[in-house]
Amino acid sequence: MDASSSFDTIVIGAGIMGSCAAYYLSKLSQKALLLERFDLLHPLGSSHGHSRTTRTTYPESFYPPLVSLARSLFLDAQSEAGYTVLTPTPHLDMGPVSDLSFKSCIDNSSSTEHVLLGKESLKDKFSGAFDMPEDDGWVALETPLGGVLHPTKSVAMFQSLAARHGVVVRDRTEVISIKKEAASGPVKVLTASGEVFYAKKVIITAGAWTRKLIGSVGGIELPIEPVHNLICYWKIREGLEEELAAAGGFPTFASYGDPYIYGTPCMEYPNLIKIAMHGGIPCDPDRRDWQVGSRAAASANEPDANALVGPVAQWVSKFMPSHVDASNGPVMTQGCMYSMTPDGDFIIDFLGGEFGKDVLVAGGFSGHGFKMGPAVGKILAELAVRGEAEVPDGVDMGMFSIVRFQSNPGGNVKEHAAQVSLHKT
Numbered sequence: 001m002d003a004s005s006s007f008d009t010i011v012i013g014a015g016i017m018g019s020c021a022a023y024y025l026s027k028l029s030q031k032a033l034l035l036e037r038f039d040l041l042h043p044l045g046s047s048h049g050h051s052r053t054t055r056t057t058y059p060e061s062f063y064p065p066l067v068s069l070a071r072s073l074f075l076d077a078q079s080e081a082g083y084t085v086l087t088p089t090p091h092l093d094m095g096p097v098s099d100l101s102f103k104s105c106i107d108n109s110s111s112t113e114h115v116l117l118g119k120e121s122l123k124d125k126f127s128g129a130f131d132m133p134e135d136d137g138w139v140a141l142e143t144p145l146g147g148v149l150h151p152t153k154s155v156a157m158f159q160s161l162a163a164r165h166g167v168v169v170r171d172r173t174e175v176i177s178i179k180k181e182a183a184s185g186p187v188k189v190l191t192a193s194g195e196v197f198y199a200k201k202v203i204i205t206a207g208a209w210t211r212k213l214i215g216s217v218g219g220i221e222l223p224i225e226p227v228h229n230l231i232c233y234w235k236i237r238e239g240l241e242e243e244l245a246a247a248g249g250f251p252t253f254a255s256y257g258d259p260y261i262y263g264t265p266c267m268e269y270p271n272l273i274k275i276a277m278h279g280g281i282p283c284d285p286d287r288r289d290w291q292v293g294s295r296a297a298a299s300a301n302e303p304d305a306n307a308l309v310g311p312v313a314q315w316v317s318k319f320m321p322s323h324v325d326a327s328n329g330p331v332m333t334q335g336c337m338y339s340m341t342p343d344g345d346f347i348i349d350f351l352g353g354e355f356g357k358d359v360l361v362a363g364g365f366s367g368h369g370f371k372m373g374p375a376v377g378k379i380l381a382e383l384a385v386r387g388e389a390e391v392p393d394g395v396d397m398g399m400f401s402i403v404r405f406q407s408n409p410g411g412n413v414k415e416h417a418a419q420v421s422l423h424k425t
């Protein structure tokens with residue numbers, strides 16, 4: 001084992017989680033290696049594209065403290081890098097108060113700055129852009145700490161900061177095996193091209209490939225389901241572009257219900273706004289059908305053919321008819337993947353089994369992890385180096401444990417329904 005193949009910690013997977021973990025390992029003076037199977041910043045996983053929402057509103061009380069920590073870490077990293085990845089905006093949640101998830105969000109926001117808006121005050125506030133229903137007790141919750149994160153630029157920022165601090169970053173290097181040859185020895189990592197690396201600790205952040213990788217090397221089955229989904233961009237009606245722009249104070253937003261719809265202000269493409277549904281269609285990450293969910297049904301036997309676009313078009317026509325034109329469908333779509341756990345909560349834990357506390361896994365970010373990337377990366381680095389992590393008040397790491405699925409296959413028990421809609425074809 002020579003010095004060039006031997007590390008304190010190896011991180012497998014260079015999406016937002018792995019790239020942040022590598023950066024915080026470097027801040028702890030670790031000799032670290034970050035391995036990625038595809039090109040750096042590729043569009044095949046979950047961390048690519050131009051926008052991710054950040055918000056402090058959550059039905060679960062343990063996420064907002066992680067979002068706040070991550071926000072301050074994004075700002076610190078921006079200062080170190082010398083450019084920005086976060087565009088702050090207000091955030092708006094809309095829904096019927098009878099929806100338990102939305103009600104829980106309102107309850108969790110009660111001790112922080114927030115405003116509740118009815119139909120008319122919502123229209124006045126955002127230039128008439130939102131036409132919220134009046135019946136069924138719909139209200140809107142406006143909070144100050146929303147914003148748009150640029151995902152590809154954020155990942156690149158953490159990778160380049162990590163490299164600047166000495167992390168070795170290697171792409172086109174697929175890990176095919178992780179082994180412990182002796183209980184007290186290092187972890188051996190084998191790549192598809194036959195290279196071998198050794199480390200005291202390994203962190204697996206393989207996104208939608210996590211279950212496959214861990215199943216093949218450790219025989220441990222984690223309940224993480226890869227789900228194909230789509231981001232849709234819609235045409236803003238002529239002359240109204242500035243009213244939906246982040247620069248003019250337009251918020252990131254979400255609409256509770258089935259499906260849960262979310263959107264970001266007009267930023268990345270002139271005259272287009274991103275509005276999509278929080279849901280998707282289970283997939284094999286290595287054999288994806290890039291069009292599923294966005295094509296016209298060829299027959300009545302294909303009820304889900306347009307499952308990821310049709311419900312969004314309906315929502316746009318109902319909630320933003322004066323500002324956004326959904327009549328011809330989205331102008332542009334982009335595929336992405338969620339890694340769903342049964343309860344929608346993350347997995348951040350030691351793998352156990354023969355690996356004990358030498359291998360950590362962070363996966364199952366269930367379509368809402370990006371905003372917490374730096375907080376997760378910092379926690380992973382501390383867990384790898386010290387065996388324990390400093391977590392913000394209000395965060396119980398037990399909510400992210402693997403063992404929660406042993407006592408209940410559904411994971412954490414919640415009063416409210418799942419927010420992500422899964423279409424099983």
Ligand SMILES: Cc1cc2nc3c(=O)[nH]c(=O)nc-3n(C[C@H](O)[C@H](O)[C@H](O)COP(=O)(O)OP(=O)(O)OC[C@H]3O[C@@H](n4cnc5c(N)ncnc54)[C@H](O)[C@@H]3O)c2cc1C
Binds near residue numbers: 017054363369
């Ligand atoms: C359409 C969409 C919208 C979203 N919107 C939001 C949002 O608004 N706000 C929010 O907070 N979150 C959002 N998310 C979720 C967020 O983007 C993800 O939770 C996050 O990007 C997951 O990052 P990751 O690092 O776990 O996975 P990934 O980014 O997929 O990274 C995993 C990496 O591991 C690599 N890898 C896999 N196997 C191997 C191997 N064997 N060897 C080496 N490398 C390997 C992969 O190639 C990949 O690069 C959204 C996700 C999607 C898809």
